[in-house]
Amino acid sequence: MPVHLNTAGAGLMPPAVVETMTAYLREEAEGGAYETEQRHASALEQGVYETLARVVDAPVGDMALFDSATRAWTSAVGSLRLHPGDRIWITPYEYAGNLILWTELRRRAGVHVEVVPLLPGGDPDLDWMRRNIREDVAVVSVPHVPSGCGIVNPVEEIGRILAGRRCLYLVDACQSVGQLPVSVREIGCDLLTGAGRKFLCGPRGTGFAFVGPRLRAAASPPFHDLHVADMTSDDAYEVRTEGARRFEYAERSGAAVVGLHAALRHHLERAERGEVRPSPLRDRVREVVESLPGTRLVDPGSRHASLVTFVCEHVPAGRVREELAARGVNVWVAQGSHTPLHMRRHGVTEAVRVSPHHHNGPDDIEEFAHALGEVLRRRPAAVL
Ligand SMILES: Cc1ncc(COP(=O)(O)O)c(C=O)c1O
Structure with a gap:
């Protein structure tokens, strides 16, 4: 799974x-x-x-x-x-x-x-x-x-x-x-x-x-x-x-x-049971993204939901999604055109969107971190 x-x-x-x-x-x-x-x-x-x-x-x-x-x-x-x-x-x-x-x-x-x-x-x-x-x-x-x-x-x-x-x-x-x-x-x-x-x-x-x-x-x-x-x-x-x-x-x-x-x-x-709140794992997702060179979070506002988007300078978001899927991790591509006023202002045409929920555990985010690290490290070969 x-x-x-x-x-x-x-x-x-x-x-x-x-x-x-x-x-x-x-x-x-x-x-x-x-x-x-x-x-x-x-x-x-x-x-x-x-x-x-x-x-x-x-x-x-x-x-x-x-x-x-x-x-x-x-x-x-x-x-x-x-x-x-x-x-x-x-x-x-x-x-x-x-x-x-x-x-x-x-x-x-x-x-x-x-x-x-x-x-x-x-x-x-x-x-x-x-x-x-x-x-x-x-x-x-x-x-x-x-x-x-x-x-x-x-x-x-x-x-x-x-x-x-x-x-x-x-x-x-x-x-x-x-x-x-x-x-x-x-x-x-x-x-x-x-x-x-x-x-x-x-x-x-x-x-x-x-x-x-x-x-x-x-x-x-x-x-x-x-x-x-x-x-x-x-x-x-x-x-x-x-x-x-x-x-x-x-x-x-x-x-x-x-x-x-x-x-x-x-x-x-x-x-x-008091469990309805954004998944705390979103903070770990942001940390992972920020720790990798060549990435930029699209992260406005002072309060955040469990929805983290980012762009990778050298790898198109669609490619990141495909490569992560091949490693068993589902993320999605947020099209800039779906939130056009904000994304256009920030020059974002596509971003990788990561949205964990209550069924995810910390291990899932570590798997994501490992897979994303691999995808971005393999970048020159992947882009060619
Ligand atoms: C903020 C927001 N509003 C509306 C919609 C439209 O929802 P639906 O696809 O069910 O029409 C979406 C879908 O992603 C959304 O993210």
């Missing part, structure tokens, strides 16, 4: 998740998918939402499920009623998928997208935010932890700055849920999105959102699917819920949803 240090891509599913999904699929294959869904209705329609609400500390009626974090984000943000001149604040850490939607909304709705400045160390300039927040700021969007580097943004403090303001506050928690305690109540946001497959160690094809009442009031979803809406006459329909599920689509993979539910339960057990 390889040493898996790519949780920021997709975490390793614990046995309980795999067994739950396998049993569900077998039941579908033997007894029919709709029939299986009916038998599991209480978990699929209620249980998973209740557990998810506990994980992010939010009211259950504000939770919705999707097939990716991007679907969750675009379903909510894409349906906002925005007006020409509305100001949108983002940080340089905004995820590229979210930026594509902002770019589209700039064209379609005439909003202005502004980038909050950073302090020299890379943290967002909170004093600037305090001084400049006004009623024409319609939305503030912050990733809790970005895709391309390990800064933990101060989302709770930003929430306190924005409290009582007109603006909607959006938090992309894709890389934080599962490795950091995440509380919608403490953050004070209107939208929080995430993926099941990363630090929650759930299955692929799962995403979720907390969609708060202020955001729901400011949104006009272009469509409501049949799990929440009925045609009531030839030319009228009615939506049966005011809750967040109105942003969902009806069709989904039951196996993925029960797998996500198992992953969420597993996470809550770890939370009860």
